[in-house]
Amino acid sequence: MENNKEHLKLEMDSLSQNEEFARVVTAVFMSRLNPTLEEVDDVKTAVSEAVTNAIIHGYRGERGVVYMDITADVEERELTVQVKDTGVGIPDVKQAMEPMFTTDPEGERSGMGFSFMEAFMDQVDVQSQPGEGTVVIMKKYIGR
Structure with missing residues (x-):
């Protein structure tokens, strides 16, 4: 790995309480880029959604x-966060990224997760295959 890049890998059980843990770990890790509080909040929100x-x-x-x-x-003041699951996958990523779309219509979900990720990060890429899971790659350019 290049000298100007620092890297962290984390695996956690798919428990709702780990969403908060993921947010906090990401915020602490990105502190080395000297972000503003707004940038930290943006990334925490996007990570929480992912x-x-x-x-x-x-x-x-x-x-x-x-x-x-x-x-x-x-050096580039760039944060990249990848969140991956090996779950059911998404049959139609384009449709899933539309505001208000949800696969949990009976639950409390608003279908705004991807919209929030796109609003708070500079780049969002979603890759998924049915039966193979989903990978969300998000980038935030700090101080730009």
């Missing part, structure tokens, strides 16, 4: 593992 999506929609109440891979490029 991890919640993995838990609620990816595993649908079943136990699984949520994987996080975070890279801080200190």
Whole structure:
């Protein structure tokens, strides 16, 4: 790995209380980029949505593992957060990214998870295959 990049990998059970843990770990890790409080809040919100999506929609109440891979490029002041599940996957990513779309219409979900990720991060890429899970890659450019 390049000298100006720092890296963190995290695996956690797909439990709702781990969503808060993922937010806090990401906030602490990104502190080395000297972000503003607004930038920290933006990233925490996006991470919260991505991890919640993995838990609620990816595993649908079943136990699984949520994987996080975070890279801080200190020189470029760029944070990349990847959240991955190996759950049910998304048959139509484009449709899933539409505001108000949800696979949990009976639950309390508003269907705004991807919209929030896109609003709070500079780049969001979603890759998914039915039966193979979903990977969400988000980038935030700090101080730009």
